[in-house]
Amino acid sequence: MAARPARSRIATAAVANGADSASVWREGRKRLRDHAVKRDAVIQTAARAFRENGFHNTSLDAIAAQLEVTKPTIYYYVANKEQLLFECFVAGLQPILSALRDQKSSTAPARERLNAVLRQYAQAVASDFGWCLVRAEHQDLSAPMSAQVRALKVEIDQGIRRLLKDGHKDGSIAPCDVKMTAFALAGALNWIPHWYREKQALSAAQIADAFVALFEEGLRPRAARRS
Amino acid sequence: MAARPARSRIATAAVANGADSASVWREGRKRLRDHAVKRDAVIQTAARAFRENGFHNTSLDAIAAQLEVTKPTIYYYVANKEQLLFECFVAGLQPILSALRDQKSSTAPARERLNAVLRQYAQAVASDFGWCLVRAEHQDLSAPMSAQVRALKVEIDQGIRRLLKDGHKDGSIAPCDVKMTAFALAGALNWIPHWYREKQALSAAQIADAFVALFEEGLRPRAARRS
DNA sequence: GTAAAAACCTACCAGCCGGTAGGATTCTAA
DNA sequence: TTAGAATCCTACCGGCTGGTAGGTTTTTAC
Numbered sequence: 040m041a042a043r044p045a046r047s048r049i050a051t052a053a054v055a056n057g058a059d060s061a062s063v064w065r066e067g068r069k070r071l072r073d074h075a076v077k078r079d080a081v082i083q084t085a086a087r088a089f090r091e092n093g094f095h096n097t098s099l100d101a102i103a104a105q106l107e108v109t110k111p112t113i114y115y116y117v118a119n120k121e122q123l124l125f126e127c128f129v130a131g132l133q134p135i136l137s138a139l140r141d142q143k144s145s146t147a148p149a150r151e152r153l154n155a156v157l158r159q160y161a162q163a164v165a166s167d168f169g170w171c172l173v174r175a176e177h178q179d180l181s182a183p184m185s186a187q188v189r190a191l192k193v194e195i196d197q198g199i200r201r202l203l204k205d206g207h208k209d210g211s212i213a214p215c216d217v218k219m220t221a222f223a224l225a226g227a228l229n230w231i232p233h234w235y236r237e238k239q240a241l242s243a244a245q246i247a248d249a250f251v252a253l254f255e256e257g258l259r260p261r262a263a264r265r266s
Numbered sequence: 267m268a269a270r271p272a273r274s275r276i277a278t279a280a281v282a283n284g285a286d287s288a289s290v291w292r293e294g295r296k297r298l299r300d301h302a303v304k305r306d307a308v309i310q311t312a313a314r315a316f317r318e319n320g321f322h323n324t325s326l327d328a329i330a331a332q333l334e335v336t337k338p339t340i341y342y343y344v345a346n347k348e349q350l351l352f353e354c355f356v357a358g359l360q361p362i363l364s365a366l367r368d369q370k371s372s373t374a375p376a377r378e379r380l381n382a383v384l385r386q387y388a389q390a391v392a393s394d395f396g397w398c399l400v401r402a403e404h405q406d407l408s409a410p411m412s413a414q415v416r417a418l419k420v421e422i423d424q425g426i427r428r429l430l431k432d433g434h435k436d437g438s439i440a441p442c443d444v445k446m447t448a449f450a451l452a453g454a455l456n457w458i459p460h461w462y463r464e465k466q467a468l469s470a471a472q473i474a475d476a477f478v479a480l481f482e483e484g485l486r487p488r489a490a491r492r493s
Numbered sequence: 494g495t496a497a498a499a500a501c502c503t504a505c506c507a508g509c510c511g512g513t514a515g516g517a518t519t520c521t522a523a
Numbered sequence: 524t525t526a527g528a529a530t531c532c533t534a535c536c537g538g539c540t541g542g543t544a545g546g547t548t549t550t551t552a553c
Contacts, residue, residue, distance in 0.1 A: 072499080072550070093403045095322035098540060111543080112501055120541065150485065174401065176320045206485070213487040219468075219476035220485075226457025227450040234449060241446075249446035257484025258377065258433070258447075260440040299520070299529080325510060338513080339531055347511065499550070506543080513536080520529070 064106065078116045080106065083167060086127045090170035090232070094124060094179055124175060125184045131168030132191045135160050139198040149206035154251045156202065160228050161247035169232035196221055224254060291333065305343045307333065310394060313354045317397035317459070321351060321406055351402060352411045358395030359418045362387050366425040376433035381478045383429065387455050388474035396459035423448055451481060 063073075063080045084105050088097040099120060103110045117123050138159035142152040164172055177185045199221045206212025227250055235246070290300075290307045311332050315324045326347060330337045344350050365386035369379040391399055404412045426448045433439025454477055462473070 074499090077500095093405050096403075096405050099542085100540075109502055110541085111503090114542075115500065153485075174403070176323075176401070178320050178323050210487065212485050213483060215480060215483075215485070216476050219473065220480055222457060222461060223454040223477050223480050226455070226460075227453040229457055229460075230449060230453025233453075233456075246446065249443050250450050253442060253447055253450055253484075254480075255484050255486045256440060256442075257480075257482050257486075258380075258439050258442070259482045259484075260437065261488060301529090326512085327510075336532055337511085338533090341512075342530065495553090497550105497552085500548080502545105502547070504544090504546105506541105508541095509539095511536105511538095514534090515532105516534105517532070518530080520527105522527090523525090 064108065074116070081113055081116045082123065082126045082130060085123045086130070086167045086171055089124070089127065089175065090167060094175060121180060121184065124171065124179055125188070127168055127171035128175065128180075128188045129191065131163060131166065131172040132188070132195070134163045134166075135195055136191065136198075138163075139195065142202070148211035149202050149209055150211035150255070153199070153202040153206065153212070154255075156199070157224065157228065157251055157254075158244065158247040160225075161231060161250065162243045164228055164231045165235050165237075165243035165246070169235075173229045173232050196225065199224060227254075291335065301343070308340055308343045309350065309353045309357060312350045313357070313394045313398055316351070316354065316402065317394060321402060348407060348411065351398065351406055352415070354395055354398035355402065355407075355415045356418065358390060358393065358399040359415070359422070361390045361393075362422055363418065363425075365390075366422065369429070375438035376429050376436055377438035377482070380426070380429040380433065380439070381482075383426070384451065384455065384478055384481075385471060385474040387452075388458060388477065389470045391455055391458045392462050392464075392470035392473070396462075400456045400459050423452065426451060454481075 063076055081102070085097070085102050088102050088105065091097075092101075099110050099113055102123075103113055106112075113123075117126065135156075138156050142156055145152050145155075147155075163169070177188065180188065200217050203212060203215070203217045203220055207214055207217075228247075231243075231246065235243070241249075290303055308329070312324070312329050315329050315332065318324075319328075326337050326340055329350075330340055333339075340350075344353065362383075365383050369383055372379050372382075374382075390396070404415065407415065427444050430439060430442070430444045430447055434441055434444075455474075458470075458473065462470070468476075
């Protein structure tokens with residue numbers, strides 16, 4: 040084959056695309072050897088691409104290009120496109136799950152525990168993986184993988200319902216339809232990826248605070264509260 | 267071409283697939299002539315298919331088969347797949363918009379007007395078009411069409427914000443961050459298509475009532491309210 | 494230095510699906 | 524009955540993209 044342009048010369052100076060995903064791959068001429076780190080980079084890059092263009096409008100070639108690599112390299116780290124989406128799902132759900140687990144060992148009133156979870160929840164959905172958490176379609180996963188993701192989501196839902204029930208018991212949360220309330224809370228938070236863009240006025244934490252305030256106080260003015 | 271089986275015999279008895287979309291096409295052997303009705307049927311059928319399988323996992327052949335028709339027939343009623351999605355968008359948004367407009371001529375307290383809108387909103391997203399309203403991706407539309415849809419969505423958002431502001435003035439709604447509150451309300455409702463299935467215990471109206479109750483009262487128990 | 498393993502690439506395939514050309518059928522109008 | 528419009532179908536194309544075969548380069552181990 041005829042002489043093709045030296046690729047290294049281009050690569051070294053092409054890491055200026057915001058995400059430095061490619062820097063994980065090579066530093067200078069040296070080919071790095073950390074499988075786990077690179078695999079994570081693949082997933083993270085995929086998540087970002089999915090968020091921007093959607094799952095079906097993101098080709099593996101595009102993800103590869105973003106990483107300054109070719110398509111088969113991706114298949115070296117992940118079985119197929121479906122698994123790529125799956126990994127994005129779990130990576131996104133993980134922080135929410137751990138937030139729930141953290142609160143299990145707490146003795147604070149349930150309302151406060153709930154608020155803490157909601158705050159972490161907001162952070163999670165505002166992340167790069169937020170799109171996968173919320174907008175990705177289960178039909179794009181095979182049955183077993185879809186079931187796994189669904190199980191995780193159910194765990195989250197049940198966790199929130201439990202906090203609500205606990206709140207009813209300890210009196211920190213007013214009586215309400217647990218199922219509907221959980222859906223309403225999750226829904227409000229899950230909508231964040233639709234409108235939130237980083238480098239916005241408000242941080243994810245601030246959004247969470249605003250939401251928590253609304254959920255706590257309600258829209259109807261409370262009687263006699265002027266200090 | 268060799269003798270292919272008489273199609274009419276099959277067609278007459280094949281309308282048992284839940285949706286009677288095909289009955290709009292023929293009645294007996296007679297080929298009906300109402301363009302508008304059939305076009306609506308195409309859009310409605312597409313909406314249902316999108317909801318069940320997602321936009322990209324729904325082929326035009328599949329939609330055509332559902333209508334007991336061939337693919338080119340669809341192109342007789344709509345320019346392309348993109349426009350099909352666009353029509354689903356607007357068809358879904360319309361009832362929400364008209365709900366907002368209806369309330370403009372009302373003199374009730376803003377909180378009640380808001381609740382009325384939210385109720386209609388819930389009905390809309392629980393419909394066949396709910397998926398398109400909420401889950402369809404704007405990237406699947408061309409720039410001009412996407413802009414149109416976005417404009418409608420903005421109108422809805424602004425309408426809700428206005429109601430909140432009006433409520434602040436007339437005292438029927440407690441002071442709050444208007445922007446965040448609007449996002450939270452819309453988000454909670456927009457999440458309905460993710461979990462709601464028809465023939466469920468609760469109707470869309472009941473869901474709306476539960477949500478409205480939550481938004482109004484808030485989670486924190488209100489003082490002195492045992493009648 | 495050398496063999497084996499790890500990492501990556503070039504080149505290619507094949508299926509799916511959106512879209513179309515052009516013709517057949519069926520209706521309406523007169 | 525017949526012209527012309529409306530409706531629908533058969534048959535086909537071509538591009539995009541997920542996925543793979545098989546070889547090449549780089550790194551590690553000894």
